Amino acid sequence: MRILLSVVLTMSLVSAAQAADDPSAPSPAPTACNVGRIASLDMTMLPDGEIAVPVTVNDQEMKLIVDTGDIYSGIGEESADALHLKRGIAGQMFYFLGNVPAYQYVEAHSFKLGPMSASDLRLLVVPSQMMRPNVDGLLGPNVMKGFDVEFDFAHGKFNIFSQNHCPHAVVYWTKGNYAQVPMHVDDSWHISVPVTLNGKPLTAVIDSGADRSTMSLDTLKDIFGIDEKNPALKQTGAGTINGTARTTIYRYPFDTLALEGVTVKSPDIDIIPAETYGTHNPQLIIGINVLRQLRLYIAYKEQMLYATSAEAN
């Protein structure tokens, strides 16, 4: 549950997307409107279903969680220390969901993602309680936004493509139907899409770094008129968000979540109090527990999300 909230302008990170301009990075031109794949990385799936991919930071192999809900790519405190990276103070405080603060950065002399490389990339230092032994940090949209990215969960692959392709000609894995959803990419490179939940229109953020889908109790009250007195709203216990914030978690038996023709029955959504969820968060965060059912192609430049079932072919 890593959505990062604060838009930070004073701390300028060098985008590894610029590495696409590097001669060492292949940028295949599309032929006959085929998409140009730059890299196909093996996914590691964490016990709760989040995914991580291999990168190299200062010649050290690491695994980063692919996190579309983040802003800047980050490295865990312990991994930063292991590389003896000197920390600097960021110009502004960042807050992960659960009000988990982050305010330091380090500079990696080299950063490699598949065949692409960048130098002097600033990485946000991620609080250690958010990290697990299997992973070293977060791959954020400041890097991904320079490409198209595809989550092929069924085959365990995270694919990276050039943005140089014909419009809407990206769903290469099936000749069957697929969903094509216009998405809004904001200043923080967060991806918002229109959805309907039990028939009510909402704006949802696609957050591959969140293990669960989440909304606030206030949204539930405001849009659905449902509060704690509703017997169908069940408190399922307490949980921890981003390793720190303890929160009460509720569940409500929603019938459907629809995304441009793709309908999810009985979507599994955690509902948490507004003080933990934060007042500036989207109405709904679609986490990896739902995304894992899909094969997703995110065209950042085209601002379009393409989806099929995970195993469509």
Place this chain on the structure above:
Amino acid sequence: MRQFLAVLCVALCCTTARASTYSEFNAGIVAQSHDDWESAIAHFTTALAASDLVPAYRTTAYVDRGLAYQHKKQFDLAIADYTEALNNDPSYLEAYQFRAAAYVVADKIDLAIADITTLISHKPFMIDAYGARGEIYASQHNYDAAIADFSTIVGMTPKEPAGYEARGAVYRAKGDYDHAMDDDDKAIDLGAKHAVNYFERGLVYEAQGDYRHAVRDFESASDIAPKDDNVRLHLGLSTWEAGRFDDALKTFGVIKDSAKPEFVPYAALWMWLSMAKSGGDGDGAFKAAAGRYNGADWPRPIVDLYAGTGSVDAMLKAASDADTKKQAEKTCEANFYGGVWQDMHREMAAAKAMLSTAAAACPTYFIERTAAAAELKRLR
């Protein structure tokens, strides 16, 4: 979650005649997130039996099935799955962490320590790993090793209170009260104004015989955690040790009425001790309080002694136990409560002998150790 796939099939015209390996694997993760361990095990077992499971997912499936077994307290099966996961991918370090936890519950402490040590060799800056290993060492009374691990944490995070908190508790258990006090002070100075910090420092003051400061810290802890039986027990004990028997009686009275069952006989005993010391009717108070206690096992022989239906000899005999650790703990209590009982009956030589034994031989983590020292001080 398979309902969802079915809907997608309608919406997108894809075809899956039966649950695929990936959907079985995915269903396992979904079941796990709902704490449905049986279903998770079934789905992961099906996925693992298939030849087309993505190799990386095979590791995850073993780990997650291991977690499901662990929740079902089937620790051997859990350990076997974590081992398979590590055979499949030695870099899946979380499996070491989970396996170590399973080894601890299975009382295979050396193997647990070995796993955490391996984890540390891969992640030398992983503070939680040092913390976990330090806790295991401390639970085994290997205080020096625990102190070394917690010192590593202090070295890595000198401005965080957690390392000082943990190390201070181990210093106290070791009997190194000066270092314990330094660490407890540091943790509180760094802003960790948690009940446990005041409680820990109160224990150190108590062990040093500084009951006035001990009472002050236990009161601070009690203000923060008013329903913590252990805090209240020590608050009562330290006020008793300080000779404030009326105050002690009030505290033990509260414990007697609200504490967990295991605290009840001790609350009753301490009410008796407080009442008798303040000149009241100890017998009456004890019988009323002990009426709530109907256990047949230890500390029944102590309760019987104070109720007038047992004897010192019978109590000492009942303290023998095949488990040497339990025997030491029971003997400690028998000597303390027996010593006080002898004092009340003017058998001063026997009282001093038994209290001296308790003060010297009681484990450092037993309240009767400091109470015996306080009582001896008063007798002298």
